[in-house]
Each structure stands twice: as C-alpha cells, then as structure tokens.
Amino acid sequence: MTSGKDPNRPFITGGPSIILVEPQLGENIGACARAMLNCGLTDLRLVRPRDGWPNEKATAAASGADLVLDNAKLFATTAEAVADLHVVYATTVRTRGMIQEFVTPRVAAEQLRAHYAAGHGTGVMFGPERTGLVNDDLTLAEKLITVPLNPAFSSLNLAQAVLLIGYEWFQTGEVPPDRVLHTGQTRPATKAELLNFFDHVESELDRTGFFTTPEKRPSMVRTIRNAFERMQMTEQEVRTFHGIIAALTGRRKGEK
Amino acid sequence: MTSGKDPNRPFITGGPSIILVEPQLGENIGACARAMLNCGLTDLRLVRPRDGWPNEKATAAASGADLVLDNAKLFATTAEAVADLHVVYATTVRTRGMIQEFVTPRVAAEQLRAHYAAGHGTGVMFGPERTGLVNDDLTLAEKLITVPLNPAFSSLNLAQAVLLIGYEWFQTGEVPPDRVLHTGQTRPATKAELLNFFDHVESELDRTGFFTTPEKRPSMVRTIRNAFERMQMTEQEVRTFHGIIAALTGRRKGEK
Numbered sequence: 001m002t003s004g005k006d007p008n009r010p011f012i013t014g015g016p017s018i019i020l021v022e023p024q025l026g027e028n029i030g031a032c033a034r035a036m037l038n039c040g041l042t043d044l045r046l047v048r049p050r051d052g053w054p055n056e057k058a059t060a061a062a063s064g065a066d067l068v069l070d071n072a073k074l075f076a077t078t079a080e081a082v083a084d085l086h087v088v089y090a091t092t093v094r095t096r097g098m099i100q101e102f103v104t105p106r107v108a109a110e111q112l113r114a115h116y117a118a119g120h121g122t123g124v125m126f127g128p129e130r131t132g133l134v135n136d137d138l139t140l141a142e143k144l145i146t147v148p149l150n151p152a153f154s155s156l157n158l159a160q161a162v163l164l165i166g167y168e169w170f171q172t173g174e175v176p177p178d179r180v181l182h183t184g185q186t187r188p189a190t191k192a193e194l195l196n197f198f199d200h201v202e203s204e205l206d207r208t209g210f211f212t213t214p215e216k217r218p219s220m221v222r223t224i225r226n227a228f229e230r231m232q233m234t235e236q237e238v239r240t241f242h243g244i245i246a247a248l249t250g251r252r253k254g255e256k
Numbered sequence: 257m258t259s260g261k262d263p264n265r266p267f268i269t270g271g272p273s274i275i276l277v278e279p280q281l282g283e284n285i286g287a288c289a290r291a292m293l294n295c296g297l298t299d300l301r302l303v304r305p306r307d308g309w310p311n312e313k314a315t316a317a318a319s320g321a322d323l324v325l326d327n328a329k330l331f332a333t334t335a336e337a338v339a340d341l342h343v344v345y346a347t348t349v350r351t352r353g354m355i356q357e358f359v360t361p362r363v364a365a366e367q368l369r370a371h372y373a374a375g376h377g378t379g380v381m382f383g384p385e386r387t388g389l390v391n392d393d394l395t396l397a398e399k400l401i402t403v404p405l406n407p408a409f410s411s412l413n414l415a416q417a418v419l420l421i422g423y424e425w426f427q428t429g430e431v432p433p434d435r436v437l438h439t440g441q442t443r444p445a446t447k448a449e450l451l452n453f454f455d456h457v458e459s460e461l462d463r464t465g466f467f468t469t470p471e472k473r474p475s476m477v478r479t480i481r482n483a484f485e486r487m488q489m490t491e492q493e494v495r496t497f498h499g500i501i502a503a504l505t506g507r508r509k510g511e512k
Binding site (some may be wrong): 159232250 | 295319403406410411451465486489499501
C-alpha cells in the first residue's frame with residue numbers, strides 16, 4: 001500500500017481542523033498527522049499534549065507529514081482550540097447519558113463538507129487515547145460521530161479514528177471515478193476489433209470440430225463471446241490473443 | 257475512540273479473507289488483526305511472514321484480537337493462500353503498466369459483499385510494507401483496489417489499509433447486490449481451477465513456440481493471466497476453455 005510522496009503533484013490542504021485533546025503519545029500525534037495529510041487535512045490543533053510540544057517521536061511517526069506538524073497549533077483549553085470554528089463534531093463511542101445527535105463518519109463528512117463549502121470554520125475533536133473526551137469537551141460539539149464497527153470489538157487507536165474520519169471527508173470531495181480500467185499506453189479494443197477476433201476464434205473452433213452439436217453452437221458462441229467481453233480487452237491484448245490462436249493452431253488468421 | 261471489548265455482545269466473524277503477503281513486522285500483523293476484528297473479519301492468511309510465525313509482537317499489537325491471530329493460517333506461496341477462494345481483490349497504488357480494473361474500497365466492498373452473500377470464497381490481498389505486491393501476485397486478483405487519497409501523499413501503513421477495506425466492508429452490511437457477476441447455475445472458478453487452466457494454456461504456448469523471446473515470457477504470461485482474471489470465469493467456463501485449447505491444438509490436456 002505504499003506510494004508515498006509525488007513531488008510533481010500539489011498537496012491538497014485545508015479541510016476541517018483536527019483537534020486532539022490531551023493526546024498522550026508523540027507517536028500517535030505523528031501517526032495522526034500522517035493520516036490527516038493522506039486525506040488532505042492540514043490544520044492540526046493540540047490541546048495540552050502530555051509529553052509537550054514539539055515532540056521528536058511525532059516527527060518520526062509522521063512519515064513525512066511535516067507540513068502538518070510544523071503548522072500544528074498548541075492550546076491550553078479545548079474551548080480555545082475551537083473558539084474560531086463554527087461547526088465542531090466530536091468522536092466518541094460512549095454516550096454517557098448525554099442527549100446528543102450521533103452521526104456516522106459518512107454522514108458527518110457530508111455535513112462538514114457542506115459547511116466547509118459555505119465558508120464555515122469546521123473541526124472534529126478526538127479525546128485522549130485511553131479515556132476519550134470528557135463531557136465538558138463534548139458539550140463543545142454540535143454532534144457526535146460514532147463509527148459503526150464490530151460491537152464486541154470497536155476500539156480504534158487514535159490515528160485510525162482520524163484516518164476514518166479523514167477518509168470519509170476526502171471521499172466527499174472531488175470524487176474520482178470509482179471504477180476504472182487502466183489501460184496504460186494502449187487503449188480499449190473497439191467492438192470491430194473484438195468481433196474480428198471472435199470471427200478468428202470461432203472459425204478455428206469450427207475447423208477443429210469444437211462444436212460437436214450444431215444446435216448448441218449458438219449458445220456456446222454466446223458463452224465464449226460473453227467471457228471475452230468481460231475481459232475488457234485492450235487493442236494490444238486483442239493482437240496478443242490473435243497470436244495465441246495462431247500459435248495453438250499453427251495457422252495464421254485466414255490461412256487456408 | 258476507545259471502548260474495547262464488550263463481553264455481552266457476540267463477536268461478528270467471517271467476511272472476506274485477509275491475505276498478507278510477506279508482511280515484515282509482527283507489530284503490523286497484530287495491528288492488522290485488530291483492524292480486522294474491528295470490522296468483523298476473522299480469516300487471516302499469512303504468506304511467508306518475514307519474522308516467522310507465531311510472533312509475540314503481533315500478539316502485543318493485536319490489543320486483544322487474539323481470536324484472529326490464533327486462527328491465522330500460514331502459507332508458503334500466495335497461490336496456495338488463495339487456492340480455495342473464488343474472488344480475490346488486491347490492494348495496490350502502483351499500476352506497473354498492467355491492464356486491470358481498479359475499484360475504490362467502497363465499490364470493492366459492495367462487490368465482495370454480494371459475492372460473499374452468494375457463498376463465494378472472497379479475499380483481499382495486501383503486499384509487504386515497503387514494496388507492495390509484485391506483479392505475479394497481482395495476477396491472482398480479478399480487480400485492484402486503490403484508495404482515493406491525497407495524490408501527493410497517499411502512503412498508508414499496512415494496518416490502515418486493512419482498516420479502510422474492512423471499514424467499507426462493514427458499512428455494506430446486508431446490501432443488495434450491485435454490479436456483481438451473476439453466475440446462474442454454476443459458480444465462480446476457484447483460483448486452483450484457474451491456475452490449472454493457466455498451466456494448460458501456457459504449456460501449449462510453450463510447445464507451439466508462442467513465446468519467441470524467452471526473456472519476454474514472464475511479462476507475456478502476466479498479460480495473459482491478467483486478461484483471464486478480468487474475465488472472472490465460472491467453473492463451467494474454465495471447462496469450456498480447456499475444451500477450446502484442446503480443440504485448437506488437437507490435443508487433450510497433458511497429452512504427450
């Protein structure tokens with residue numbers, strides 16, 4: 001799952017602020033920064049990180065997301081950290097008896113995207129690794145985000161929680177095509193090229209006696225054509241497969 | 257984002273197999289197991305883990321997902337690890353010039369869910385931390401999964417990649433089939449059946465002199481295998497294509 005940095009492509013920056021309240025381990029802060037930049041999020045806000053700031057372990061764990069760490073802002077209270085924001089959601093899996101609206105990361109991302117597009121300052125809060133956000137912090141949030149996961153085993157580490165929120169945020173943006181055939185230097189075959197190939201295959205199958213019962217020939221031909229259609233052949237592959245038929249039969253296409 | 261284990265709620269188990277090819281660090285295997293169980297996935301398959309198996313560091317990093325580690329299966333080759341599966345996707349961010357269909361985690365999850373619901377053995381392959389899957393492993397996959405992320409900074413660690421796939425899997429729940437191969441009375445071919453077919457084709461191509469330059473044979477073989485993987489053959493079609501090769505060459509499989 002590697003690929004890393006491509007210096008020729010611009011960083012995507014901006015997005016909702018990520019507010020980490022009393023994060024304990026520098027490694028986790030660094031891993032959060034990495035997950036943020038993966039998702040085009042660059043505004044990191046830290047409330048009383050336990051081991052101080054800056055933190056060398058954070059840098060090591062950020063795997064190159066220095067941009068996020070270098071711009072991280074430090075706050076003494078959660079209230080100060082969100083003071084300039086308009087819309088803040090908080091992540092939690094504990095309800096603690098509070099009456100608040102829970103949304104999934106997907107719904108939260110859609111709502112935050114709409115606010116963000118309207119120019120509102122947006123943010124998502126995450127609590128300390130072990131304990132999560134306290135009630136006073138939760139009251140700073142309009143809505144709570146809870147991730148639908150295996151109910152018997154739903155504990156995520158901090159960076160994974162940030163990743164899931166950021167991932168859903170990123171998916172709401174410039175939506176890439178969700179289903180693409182990468183054809184490299186070549187291009188998809190035209191239907192004419194494909195039909196010409198079918199003609200080659202079927203004439204050789206006729207010649208070699210593959211179709212033993214004439215009445216079943218049409219359905220067999222359909223089966224074979226369907227299978228090759230699913231292959232979504234490129235122009236180059238059509239040529240390769242012509243070559244395969246020629247090799248297997250010892251005859252070039254159209255040879256008598 | 258903590259909550260942990262709730263002994264009163266049953267574990268959700270099952271789901272697509274997660275195949276880790278040559279994972280390097282035990283910590284990462286453990287973190288993957290945790291992410292898997294978060295998402296209700298419990299079939300972990302390990303191909304040649306670098307530091308051997310079992311691995312104490314994996315247990316420590318699994319944060320209680322022992323159920324997954326205890327049931328992990330060990331394999332010498334990727335082909336063996338997927339032999340009994342019908343539908344396998346692979347994660348990669350590198351195209352390497354191969355002609356394969358790319359889908360997002362969301363689309364992959366929907367498709368895998370539909371296959372899973374139909375009783376097909378499903379799996380997702382992940383490569384080693386630094387290098388990702390090699391082309392020969394990618395040819396065992398019908399489709400490739402690529403995660404839409406910040407193009408300038410898209411590197412995920414192994415457990416995060418597993419988490420995103422698992423998360424999308426979990427979100428699909430009981431979702432109606434969408435864009436799935438309808439196989440009628442038959443079923444998708446197993447990888448073992450497909451590999452046996454590849455063996456048949458390639459041995460005939462060797463015999464008939466299709467591979468004119470030996471050094472190009474490996475890439476030609478990959479091209480052909482990729483194309484057939486995209487075909488998503490059924491068990492019946494595999495038999496049909498064995499018949500096609502036999503007809504074209506005038507020889508049954510294995511005939512001297």
